[in-house]
Amino acid sequence: MTDNCLETIDLTHRFADGAVVLDDIGLRVAAGGIYGFLGPNGAGKTTTLKLILGLLRKQRGEIRVFGRDFARHRLEILRRTGTLIESPSIYGHLTAAENLRVWRKLYDCPEKRIGETLALVGLAGTGSKRASRFSLGMKQRLSLAVALLHEPSLLILDEPTNGLDPHGIIEIRELLKTLNRERGLTILVSSHILSEIEKLATHVGIIDRGRLLFQGTLEELVKRQERASGIAFRTSDPPGAVAIFEQTGLAARIEGDRVIVPLVENARVARLNAELVGARIDVYEIETVKSDLERIFFEVLSLES
């Protein structure tokens, strides 16, 4: 038995125009964790989440939630899942409590959940104010309240901080962390902003052009990124350079006409250079090399600015 709250197996999807949008996606969302589903615009995040929730018709692959096949246990799974995908369904002419009352009937949960949930998302004091007068951050919190009303054990959110100002982003992030910590809620949340996921998630999946490039804990991601990056020295004598680097205790490898060592600080790069020159090895070029993962990181990061 796995401790995955949600997993997809070989999820593959193509839209009518024929292009493959998702290719063999195997998400593993650990129970009790916060899974950050990270990828640049058009990577396939929304498509994946919609497939998971049955909002798009599944073409190939398997989806298991709470250990059950989604296709066969759809209603039971949805009853235990809170979702926020695309624009929130909020009635502008109703107050926060009135909005929740509409959903309460649908979910068939007790009246007391309305007050509890409003308090949880920090909207208890909004009284007779209509939702149309809410700030964007308040609207987003009301949408989250709708998603939380029936006390789900899994929350699936598609870019819940999109369009919010820095203050609103922090509010939502802190709320999600609290829900995870205090109520054990498993959260699957998508974002195109790496720094946002770093501050929130325990696990990360990185998707790009429909492929899952990385999946693991946040610590594993940082380690892998460090491992895959390094400093490249192009010199007149690569084997000689390797010997010198290894004498200083650095692991070095030859790649083409370059020698790669792990990332070290600038002062150490300068010392290594001096050692090479001292040993009469000509140094033509020194540069930082980035892994593929880092390229994705940069793409993702550059969307922030």
Ligand SMILES: Nc1ncnc2c1ncn2[C@@H]1O[C@H](COP(=O)(O)OP(=O)(O)OP(=O)(O)O)[C@@H](O)[C@H]1O
């Ligand atoms: N209904 C559709 N028909 C055809 N192609 C689509 C459709 N919806 C999405 N796509 C394409 O599928 C790819 C993935 O889109 P998706 O919306 O899942 O990406 P995303 O990661 O959510 O991006 P964003 O960060 O912009 O929300 C994109 O290339 C998009 O153009």
Ligand SMILES: [Mg+2]
């Ligand atoms: Mg999207």
